[in-house]
Amino acid sequence: MSNFKDVVIIGFGLIGSSLARALKKADPSIEITAIDMNHDYLNYALDNKLVDAAYDYYDSYLADADIIVLCTPIGQMGTVAESIAPYITDKTIVTDAGSVKQSVIDSVSEALPYPEKFVAAHPIAGAEKSGPSAGFATLFTNRWLIITPIDETDLQAVEKVTALWELCGANIDFMEPRHHDLVLAITSHLPHLIAYSIVGTATNMAEDLQREVIKYSAGGFRDFTRIAGSDPVMWRDIFIQNKESVLDVLQRFTEDLSELQKAIRQDKGAFLQDQFTKTRKIRNAVVDSGQAGRAPYDEQ
Amino acid sequence: MSNFKDVVIIGFGLIGSSLARALKKADPSIEITAIDMNHDYLNYALDNKLVDAAYDYYDSYLADADIIVLCTPIGQMGTVAESIAPYITDKTIVTDAGSVKQSVIDSVSEALPYPEKFVAAHPIAGAEKSGPSAGFATLFTNRWLIITPIDETDLQAVEKVTALWELCGANIDFMEPRHHDLVLAITSHLPHLIAYSIVGTATNMAEDLQREVIKYSAGGFRDFTRIAGSDPVMWRDIFIQNKESVLDVLQRFTEDLSELQKAIRQDKGAFLQDQFTKTRKIRNAVVDSGQAGRAPYDEQ
Numbered sequence: 001m002s003n004f005k006d007v008v009i010i011g012f013g014l015i016g017s018s019l020a021r022a023l024k025k026a027d028p029s030i031e032i033t034a035i036d037m038n039h040d041y042l043n044y045a046l047d048n049k050l051v052d053a054a055y056d057y058y059d060s061y062l063a064d065a066d067i068i069v070l071c072t073p074i075g076q077m078g079t080v081a082e083s084i085a086p087y088i089t090d091k092t093i094v095t096d097a098g099s100v101k102q103s104v105i106d107s108v109s110e111a112l113p114y115p116e117k118f119v120a121a122h123p124i125a126g127a128e129k130s131g132p133s134a135g136f137a138t139l140f141t142n143r144w145l146i147i148t149p150i151d152e153t154d155l156q157a158v159e160k161v162t163a164l165w166e167l168c169g170a171n172i173d174f175m176e177p178r179h180h181d182l183v184l185a186i187t188s189h190l191p192h193l194i195a196y197s198i199v200g201t202a203t204n205m206a207e208d209l210q211r212e213v214i215k216y217s218a219g220g221f222r223d224f225t226r227i228a229g230s231d232p233v234m235w236r237d238i239f240i241q242n243k244e245s246v247l248d249v250l251q252r253f254t255e256d257l258s259e260l261q262k263a264i265r266q267d268k269g270a271f272l273q274d275q276f277t278k279t280r281k282i283r284n285a286v287v288d289s290g291q292a293g294r295a296p297y298d299e300q
Numbered sequence: 301m302s303n304f305k306d307v308v309i310i311g312f313g314l315i316g317s318s319l320a321r322a323l324k325k326a327d328p329s330i331e332i333t334a335i336d337m338n339h340d341y342l343n344y345a346l347d348n349k350l351v352d353a354a355y356d357y358y359d360s361y362l363a364d365a366d367i368i369v370l371c372t373p374i375g376q377m378g379t380v381a382e383s384i385a386p387y388i389t390d391k392t393i394v395t396d397a398g399s400v401k402q403s404v405i406d407s408v409s410e411a412l413p414y415p416e417k418f419v420a421a422h423p424i425a426g427a428e429k430s431g432p433s434a435g436f437a438t439l440f441t442n443r444w445l446i447i448t449p450i451d452e453t454d455l456q457a458v459e460k461v462t463a464l465w466e467l468c469g470a471n472i473d474f475m476e477p478r479h480h481d482l483v484l485a486i487t488s489h490l491p492h493l494i495a496y497s498i499v500g501t502a503t504n505m506a507e508d509l510q511r512e513v514i515k516y517s518a519g520g521f522r523d524f525t526r527i528a529g530s531d532p533v534m535w536r537d538i539f540i541q542n543k544e545s546v547l548d549v550l551q552r553f554t555e556d557l558s559e560l561q562k563a564i565r566q567d568k569g570a571f572l573q574d575q576f577t578k579t580r581k582i583r584n585a586v587v588d589s590g591q592a593g594r595a596p597y598d599e600q
Binding site: 075124125128143144146182183184186187188190191192193194195196197198199200201202203204205209210212213214215216217218219220221222223224225226227228229230232233235236237239240243246247249250252253254256257260261264265267269272273275276277278279280281282283284285286289 | 375424425428443444446482483484486487488490491492493494495496497498499500501502503504505509510512513514515516517518519520521522523524525526527528529530532533535536537539540543546547549550552553554556557560561564565567569572573575576577578579580581582583584585586589
C-alpha cells in the first residue's frame, strides 16, 4: 500500500499519462487527478480511465492532494506553480519531471508558499511521440529517476517523491541540480541539438536531393530524424533554460569536430582511426552498463 | 537457378560473410570462394560452411570466377584490383560493396585490364559490429543496393550484378557516382562523423563525468555511441575518400548549428520552435517512406 492517496498530475502528455498509468497499475487505490488546458487530453484521460478526475482550471480541490507532479514543458512550470500556490498547504508535496533542474528550482521555488516541500526530479525516460496516447505504464521501469534536492528541501518530501517513482519501477539517484544540468547537456541536450541541426540542414536542400535523403535515410540519418522528431515546445524550453551548460558542451563539441574536419582535409588517416577506436571503447562501456539494449527510444 | 556458378568474395568481414550467407541461402549450388588475409576469418568461413574454398593469396583459381565482389575497406580496393588483375579474363565481372563510389571507380578501373567489366555498387546495409561472425543472411533483404555505372560500363555486367543482389533480396537503384557520394555524405557519412565527434568529446572529459555520461546515456547519447562503435578502418577510408562531399555537407551543417547556437544564446524561442517543427516533418516523411521501422541499426 502506498503512502499517498491523492496524486495530481499537471500536464497530461506523454510523461503525465505514463505516470498515471504506472501508478494505477501499481496501486489502483491511488486517486489521480489530471490538469491540462487541452480538453482532448482530459477526455482521453477520462475515457481511458487513467484518472479519477480532470480539470482545466486550478481550484480548492488541490488542497486534498498529497503530491502534485508538474509534467508541463519546463518553460511553463513557474506559471503553473503561481497558479497552484493559493490552494496548497504545508502538507502538499510538489515535484516535477522536467529535463532541466536549476532553472525549474528557481522559478518554482519562488512561486510556492512552501518551497521546502518542492522536490525537483527528472525521469530519464521518454519517447519520440508526444501526447497522452503515446504514454505507457512501463515507461519508467528500470529507468533512472534523478532527484536534485537543495539544502532547504524537506527530507520527508524527498522520501515521498522517491516512493512515488519507485512505485513506477524507476531506479532513484541523487545529484546536485547544476551538475545534473551539465550531465544531461552532454547525454541528451547536445545530441538533440545536433540531431535537430543535421535534419534541419536537410530541410534546406533542394527538393530532389531531400527526397533522396529521405529515401536512403537508413545510413544513420534515420536515427537523427527520430531524435529530431521530439516535441518542439519541450525542446525549445530545454535549450533556453539550460543555455549555459548547452553552450558549454556545444563549444567543446565544435572544437572536436573542427579537429576531425582538419584531419579529413589533410588526409590524416592514422589520427582518424585512432579517434574512432577510442569512441568504440565508450560504446563498449555503454553496452556494459546495461543501457544499450533499451528499445526503441527512451528519452526526455 | 542463378546465372552464375562461381562467386569470389574478397574481404570476408560483415558484408562479405553476409553476402555469402545470403547467396548460399538463395541458391546452395553457387560455389563461393573467400579471400582474406585474416586466417581467423577464413577458418570461420570454412568451419561454418559459408564458402567452398578459402585463400589468403591471389592465383589462377580466380580465372574460374563469374563474378568477384570486393568487400574490403575502400582504401584497399585499388591494391586488391592490382592483385587480381593478372588472373582475370574479359569474362570476369568485378564489383564492390564500398560506401564511396567515385574514388573506388577511379582506383579500381585503373588497375583492372577490363575496366568496362567493373560495376561499382553499394548495399545500404550494415551493422555496428564487424567481422564475419556479425554477418547474417537477411542483412540485404529489402535494403537498397545502389549501382553507379559510368558510360564505359558493360550493360550485361550491370545486369549480372543486379541479379546477384536481387538474389540477396535487395532493391536495386541506379545513380551517378558523384551524386551517390553526395547523398551518402548527408545520409550516412556526416551522421557518422558527428557521432564520432560527440562521443569523442566524452572521451576527453574527466573520469567522473565520463562515468556519469555512460550511466545516463539513455538520453540520446547512447544512439550516438552505437553509430560511433562502427569499424574505425572502414570509416577512416570513407571520410578520406569522400573528402569533398563530406567537407561540403559538414560546412552546411556547421552553419546551421551556429544559427541554432545563436538563437539559444539570444533566447529566440520562437525561432527554435519553428526549426524543430520543420525537422519533425522530415521525420514523418522518413516514417512514411517505410525506412523507419528497421531495427536495430543497419548501415554501411
